[in-house]
Amino acid sequence: MSFVFFLLATLTVAGGLAAVLLKNTVHCALALTVAFAGLAFLFLNLDAQFAGFAQILVYIGAVAILVVFAILLTKGSETPKDGVFSHTWLTGLAIAAAVFAVLGWAVIETAPMLPKSTSVPIVTVAQIGNALMGRYVLPLEIVAVLLTAALIGAVIVAMHEKEGLE
């Protein structure tokens, strides 16, 4: 656990906390972007270049912009009158803690069963490409079909709205 890891982890957790605790919705979206950036730097810290840059490109470049557009096009930036915290926060906290405990237990119990490797594997982009096109081509194609369906769905929803106006 190096100093850099603690710094990046603090950045990510701080971004995540700020994203839920801040009052202004736009500030929350920007804090979420900081959390995404922290995750990307953690990937880069682990020498996973492709994952880190793809994280920046997709999450910060597309998902954050999407969130921001949603805020821009709706009235979401105005803070609601009775605050941002719900009344049933204690139940929510209990459920979230239970889920985290289950996940943590599952990870810790299965950690000894992973293959022991002495050195960090150096994965090049070429290897990722070969794997995607060779061994994992079926998941790739399924994701492509899913994305196409989402795109067509978005176009149809937008088209119907236009017809509804006329």
Place this chain on the structure above:
Amino acid sequence: MQEKPIFETLDQIFVLLKHWLVSFLPTALQPAAGVVISVATIVCLFPALFALTTVFERKGLGRIQNRIGPNRVGPFGLFQPVADGIKSLTKEDIVPLSADAVVHFLAPLVLVVTVFMGFAVLPMGRNMVLVEMDAGLLFYFAMGASTELSVFMAGWSSRNKYSLMGAMRAVAQMISYEVPLLLSSVVVVMMTASLSLSDIVAAQSKYTWGLPHWYIFTPWGFAGFVMYAIATTAETNRSPFDLPEGESELVAGYHTEYSGFKFALFFLGEYLAMFSISGLGTTLFLGGWSAPLSSLTWVPSWIWFFSKLMLSIFVFIWLRGTLPRLRQDQLMNFAWKFVLPMCLLNLLVAGLWRFLGDGWPRWVVCSAILIAAYVAMGKMEMRSEHFGPRSYRYAE
């Protein structure tokens, strides 16, 4: 062809200078010092180029518009950027009362930082890359995607309807043209089988009959370069795609409420983005630092890179002075209905090129497909436009 030793030294002169400077320090500090020197060079060089480009642009635009540009400060107006810099430093920094102070302050910083990061992967000469990355192109595009966030931050935090409209239009334009930008670069990656920019330049540094293997000289490369040029003009909000900062429509778009040095930072960020994306274009399509003819390889590589870069900037300025501004719906239509299908077709044609094997048939087939698609799509898009003979109305 044996290069004379003096030209080899000139070619590597900056690398040798850096090693000489770094050798004065103890061995433990040497890598860090090398990085600091390279970063300092980039941070000083490109803003200096930016200053030169502002004069170049104003004089160039002036000449295209049949007037002389700035000519008061210094010989032929060359010290104009100095005057502009002093002006922007001494102006009052006005922040609107209801603006979001933190985000308003951070927006130009985010822009300039992410744009400078893009320069880290450009190979500016032989052995002159700041960071040699396996996934260099992906890093560059990741940084480019982050600049859109700063545009939104600027427009939102100003609490100004014009800024917000400008920011929305700018972000919509930038994300629409991001897709053709990436797709036209993917063709190059496909044919080079590497995401590393140094590999891409090395693959273009070969010569056949004295002519270079630059990708722009292949059918798919030429089409890719045209798509890339269109996408970069739109990504950097340059004319004819500069509606988001159209002075006659939106006051100044998303940087309306910025004055003084923050406006200068936006200006700097925009021009630096232009430099870095032109640098990427020369790396991908124009052969980076390689010479145009095999008889000219004695000229230092960094001279070629910067000449090609300045040529791209000159073309940007020329476009700005010549073409009228596109309307928002026109430019979105153009992106999604013309440029994107052409880019996808280009991918197909590049694959065909690879599998048809060496020889003249692949040149004919690929060029024919691309030209036929261009003509067909152009005719389809223009089907609904009816152009009659021009009619002129003169004042009586």
